[in-house]
Amino acid sequence: MKTIVLILAYDGTPFCGWQRQAGQKSIQGCLEAVLTRMHGGHFTEVRGASRTDAGVHAEWQVAAFDTDRDYSPERWQQAINAQTPPEIYVRSAREAPLGYHPRFAKKGKCYRYWICEGRFLPPFLLNKAMLSRPLDVTRMQKAAAYLIGEHDFSSFRAIDCQAKTPIRTLTRVDIKRHALPYAYPVFPNEESGLIQIEVEGTAFLKQMVRIIVGTLVEFGLGREPSEMQKILEAQNRSFAGETATACGLTLIRSLE
Amino acid sequence: MKTIVLILAYDGTPFCGWQRQAGQKSIQGCLEAVLTRMHGGHFTEVRGASRTDAGVHAEWQVAAFDTDRDYSPERWQQAINAQTPPEIYVRSAREAPLGYHPRFAKKGKCYRYWICEGRFLPPFLLNKAMLSRPLDVTRMQKAAAYLIGEHDFSSFRAIDCQAKTPIRTLTRVDIKRHALPYAYPVFPNEESGLIQIEVEGTAFLKQMVRIIVGTLVEFGLGREPSEMQKILEAQNRSFAGETATACGLTLIRSLE
Numbered sequence: 086m087k088t089i090v091l092i093l094a095y096d097g098t099p100f101c102g103w104q105r106q107a108g109q110k111s112i113q114g115c116l117e118a119v120l121t122r123m124h125g126g127h128f129t130e131v132r133g134a135s136r137t138d139a140g141v142h143a144e145w146q147v148a149a150f151d152t153d154r155d156y157s158p159e160r161w162q163q164a165i166n167a168q169t170p171p172e173i174y175v176r177s178a179r180e181a182p183l184g185y186h187p188r189f190a191k192k193g194k195c196y197r198y199w200i201c202e203g204r205f206l207p208p209f210l211l212n213k214a215m216l217s218r219p220l221d222v223t224r225m226q227k228a229a230a231y232l233i234g235e236h237d238f239s240s241f242r243a244i245d246c247q248a249k250t251p252i253r254t255l256t257r258v259d260i261k262r263h264a265l266p267y268a269y270p271v272f273p274n275e276e277s278g279l280i281q282i283e284v285e286g287t288a289f290l291k292q293m294v295r296i297i298v299g300t301l302v303e304f305g306l307g308r309e310p311s312e313m314q315k316i317l318e319a320q321n322r323s324f325a326g327e328t329a330t331a332c333g334l335t336l337i338r339s340l341e
Numbered sequence: 342m343k344t345i346v347l348i349l350a351y352d353g354t355p356f357c358g359w360q361r362q363a364g365q366k367s368i369q370g371c372l373e374a375v376l377t378r379m380h381g382g383h384f385t386e387v388r389g390a391s392r393t394d395a396g397v398h399a400e401w402q403v404a405a406f407d408t409d410r411d412y413s414p415e416r417w418q419q420a421i422n423a424q425t426p427p428e429i430y431v432r433s434a435r436e437a438p439l440g441y442h443p444r445f446a447k448k449g450k451c452y453r454y455w456i457c458e459g460r461f462l463p464p465f466l467l468n469k470a471m472l473s474r475p476l477d478v479t480r481m482q483k484a485a486a487y488l489i490g491e492h493d494f495s496s497f498r499a500i501d502c503q504a505k506t507p508i509r510t511l512t513r514v515d516i517k518r519h520a521l522p523y524a525y526p527v528f529p530n531e532e533s534g535l536i537q538i539e540v541e542g543t544a545f546l547k548q549m550v551r552i553i554v555g556t557l558v559e560f561g562l563g564r565e566p567s568e569m570q571k572i573l574e575a576q577n578r579s580f581a582g583e584t585a586t587a588c589g590l591t592l593i594r595s596l597e
Contacts, residue, residue, distance in 0.1 A: 096464035142464070166461045174464050205422045208352035208398070208430050 086153050089161050090181045091116075093146040096172040098212045098332065102139040103146070112137075112173060113148075119168040120150055134187035134339040135194060138292070140212070140331035144197075145176075147187035147339045187341065193256070193287045195338040196294045198329065200280040200302070210279075215298075215333040220280060220305025222262050227310035229258040229301060231317060239320035241297055242290035243328070251320070253293070257285040260301070280305075283337070292328050300326035342409050345417050346437045347372075349402040352428040354468045354588065358395040359402070368393075368429060369404075375424040376406055390443035390595040391450060394548070396468070396587035400453075401432075403443035403595045443597065449512070449543045451594040452550045454585065456536040456558070466535075471554075471589040476536060476561030478518050483566035485514040485557060487573060494546055495576035497556070499584070502547035507576070509549070513541040516557070536561075539593070548584050556582035 093112075101109035105117065113131050120129035134147040156164070158178035165175045199214035201207070206216060232255050239251040263279045282301065284294050303326045304310060316324045349368075357365035361373065369387050376385035390403040412420070414434035421431045455470035457463070462472060488511050495507040519535045538557065540550050559582045560566060572580045 094464050096467065163460065171462065171467055172464050174461060204419065205430060206427065208350055208428050211352065211427055 086151055086183055088149055088151050088181045088183050088185045089158060090179050090185060090187065091148045091150075091161070091165070092176040092178070093143060093148055094174045094176055095143050095146070096212075097137060097140050097142045099170070099172055100139065102141070103133050103135065103137045112146075115169050115173060116148065116150075116165065119165055120152075122168075123164065124152065124154070132186050132188065134191045134341075135336055137336055138295075138331050138334075142213070142332075142335040144335055144337045145339060146336055147191070147341060149181060149185050149187050151183065187339065190341050191339050193285060193340040194289060194336065195257075195283060195285040195340070196289075197335045197337045198282040198284070198294065198298045198333045199335075200282070200298070200329075200333065202278055202280065212332045214279070215330045217280075217302055218306065220302065221307070222260055222280065222305065224307070224310055225260050225282075225301045225305045228304035228308070228313040229260060231310070231313040232258055232297065236317055237320050238290055238293060238317075240316050240322055240325045241293050241300070242322065243292040243296075244322055246291035248290050251290060253286060253288055253290060255284065255286040257283065258297070259283045285338075295329045295331065295334060296322075296325050296327075298329035298333070302326060302329065342407055342439055344405055344407050344437045344439050344441045345414060346435050346441060346443065347404045347406075347417070347421070348432040348434070349399060349404055350430045350432055351399050351402070352468075353393060353396050353398045355426070355428055356395065358397070359389050359391065359393045368402075371425050371429055372404065372406075372421065375421055376408075378424075379420065380408065380410070388442050388444065390447045390597075391592055393592055394551075394587050394590075398469070398588075398591040400591055400593045401595060402592055403447070403597060405437060405441050405443050407439065443595065446597050447595050449541060449596040450545060450592065451513075451539060451541040451596070452545075453591045453593045454538040454540070454550065454554045454589045455591075456538070456554070456585075456589060458534060458536065468588045470535070471586045473536075473558055474562065476558065477563070478516055478536065478561065480563070480566055481516050481538075481557045481561045484560035484564070484569040485516060487566070487569040488514055488553065492573055493576050494549060494573075496572050496578055496581045497549050497552045498546035498578065499548040499552070500578055504546050507546060509542060509544055509546060511540065511542040513539065514553070515539045541594075551585045551587065551590060552578075552581050552583075554585035554589070558582060558585070 101111050103112050105111050105114040116131045132149045162175045162178040200217050201214040202219045235254040237251050238253045260282050357367050359368045361367050361370040372387045388405045418431045418434040456473050457470040458475045491510040493507050494509045516538050
């Protein structure tokens with residue numbers, strides 16, 4: 086027996102999320118179906134580093150499975166790529182110590198969120214960004230600074246979040262505006278573009294990044310940055326903003 | 342009556358092409374359905390600059406229609422964007438002289454084609470690129486140089502092309518390799534990336550760009566660049582390469 090680690094990218098649009106769910110198409114389920122077939126029908130579980138939600142994308146998800154087959158990592162990569170839906174892509178494969186679980190090995194995660202300032206999404210951003218009125222990036226950056234470090238993030242967790250403790254550490258929240266590849270005159274006379282938010286931390290609560298983004302949008306629309314401190318201190322979900330739409334979110338790194 | 346000109350972008354994936362076809366979903370048909378509804382059921386024809394094939398995308402298509410409604414161009418833009426499928430995007434609208442037809446007004450067109458060197462497409466390139474083994478860009482550039490200028494492009498037109506003359510003028514064929522946004526180790530030990538081919542000319546024959554790309558790929562795989570001259574001189578479709586897949590192609594500019 087040995088353990089194979091896969092580095093995955095996927096477009097989350099057609100999936101119910103990472104996690105296997107009866108009667109639905111999940112990323113974990115698609116991988117397990119292929120691997121179970123490759124093991125002559127013997128169920129082969131795939132362990133993931135992060136359970137991404139429905140519609141959330143990944144550029145760098147880590148997954149692992151155990152096998153008694155003596156294939157090289159490259160052969161696993163090719164075989165899985167040939168059999169999974171085109172939205173799932175094995176970037177690389179390698180061997181790891183037997184029983185390796187990427188969830189327990191991981192040292193942190195980094196997410197990216199796209200916000201398009203405009204009334205309609207350009208076609209190349211379909212299912213990849215949320216729409217917003219033009220935002221004040223400087224205000225968002227000032228508000229985000231309050232989130233860096235170790236805090237009780239109770240205000241930024243889904244109501245049904247099962248985590249034992251709401252204490253988490255954010256190491257980085259970077260916000261910048263890119264020009265759209267060509268000018269979309271969606272808001273004449275107003276600066277508009279594509280806002281990229283990157284959030285890095287050691288671990289995250291359920292929907293934490295999406296709630297942080299939804300809250301940052303409120304600051305981008307004019308709230309006083311210092312109010313972010315009050316939202317944190319409230320330790321109450323109702324003080325934060327809406328949960329931003331899933332399709333704008335991409336897991337860009339699971340740090341092992 | 343007045344004429345409104347629309348600048349459009351679209352993802353061609355779900356469409357049978359620009360041109361209206363009975364029982365199928367076309368870009369022209371979607372626009373006409375919206376505009377006809379907005380004119381109380383009076384059929385409103387949309388005239389396009391370029392008839393893109395099924396699966397071909399556009400970043401800058403020009404279209405025009407005549408109307409007796411006194412709406413501002415901005416109102417047309419918003420109204421059409423609100424009612425067409427999300428894959429169609431009106432970038433801007435303006436008034437033009439009554440009866441303006443973008444096909445006759447156009448001074449040239451520019452296309453871009455993406456080729457991904459690898460065995461599988463990364464998810465963000467799904468329906469946006471063709472796959473290829475690694476290509477020799479220098480050889481492709483040398484071969485492409487034979488195509489610049491005015492030539493008989495009979496070898497590079499679809500068998501059923503209806504154009505009266507095969508004489509066309511290419512003003513530019515630029516080929517370059519971009520690094521993929523992050524390393525996809527699809528061909529270990531081989532240089533690989535995303536090849537961008539831009540082709541500009543005054544006018545094009547049916548499937549001309551896709552046949553040029555399919556032929557350039559053969560040179561990228563090792564043919565002698567000077568053989569491009571023989572393909573041109575043959576004036577025979579069977580001397581050129583395969584027609585490259587539609588999904589790699591984007592109309593990036595219709596020059597008025």
